[in-house]
Amino acid sequence: MEREQAVQAAVERYGSTVRRLCMVYLKNEADTEDIFQTVFLQYFLHGTGLSNGEQERAWIIRVTINACKDLLKSAFRRRTVPLETALNEAAVYDPQHREVLEAVLSLPSKYREVVYLHYYEGYTAAEMGTILHKNENSVYTLLRRAREQLKRKLEGEEDGHG
Numbered sequence: 001m002e003r004e005q006a007v008q009a010a011v012e013r014y015g016s017t018v019r020r021l022c023m024v025y026l027k028n029e030a031d032t033e034d035i036f037q038t039v040f041l042q043y044f045l046h047g048t049g050l051s052n053g054e055q056e057r058a059w060i061i062r063v064t065i066n067a068c069k070d071l072l073k074s075a076f077r078r079r080t081v082p083l084e085t086a087l088n089e090a091a092v093y094d095p096q097h098r099e100v101l102e103a104v105l106s107l108p109s110k111y112r113e114v115v116y117l118h119y120y121e122g123y124t125a126a127e128m129g130t131i132l133h134k135n136e137n138s139v140y141t142l143l144r145r146a147r148e149q150l151k152r153k154l155e156g157e158e159d160g161h162g
Contacts, residue, residue, distance in 0.1 A: 006048040011040055014060045017121060021061065024116045025068035027105060035067045042067075058131050061121070065113065065132075103153040111146035114139060
């Protein structure tokens with residue numbers, strides 16, 4: 001019973017984070033729901049003994065990223081989801097930022113994950129390095145390149161509309 005309460009508390013604390021992170025990777029609601037359940041099942045089985053909130057949060061994010069990557073490279077994943085479908089589903093979470101979301105979703109995954117962790121979850125480069133198993137300077141480089149690509153994409157869209 002105590003373990004179930006710990007899982008319920010974790011779902012309340014991290015549920016929206018897991019869903020948003022899944023949408024960044026998977027770009028569809030059905031797979032997001034599958035991974036959401038997988039992450040919290042893993043938490044039930046292995047994660048309820050984590051000692052502090054930051055360690056727990058980092059663990060949840062790492063498990064989510066790994067589960068998303070496993071799904072993306074699995075043999076079962078034979079279909080693709082058009083970007084427009086993904087944007088419509090993702091707009092449920094943040095409809096006011098559709099243009100930015102579209103630009104972020106169009107980035108390669110190595111850039112999407114650092115943008116998400118930094119801007120949506122508030123992690124520093126050092127913390128992201130630990131979570132992603134990358135050198136801190138590599139994280140700074142990925143963030144810089146991601147910002148440059150986003151700037152080009154967003155400025156290009158503005159120029160095309162005006």
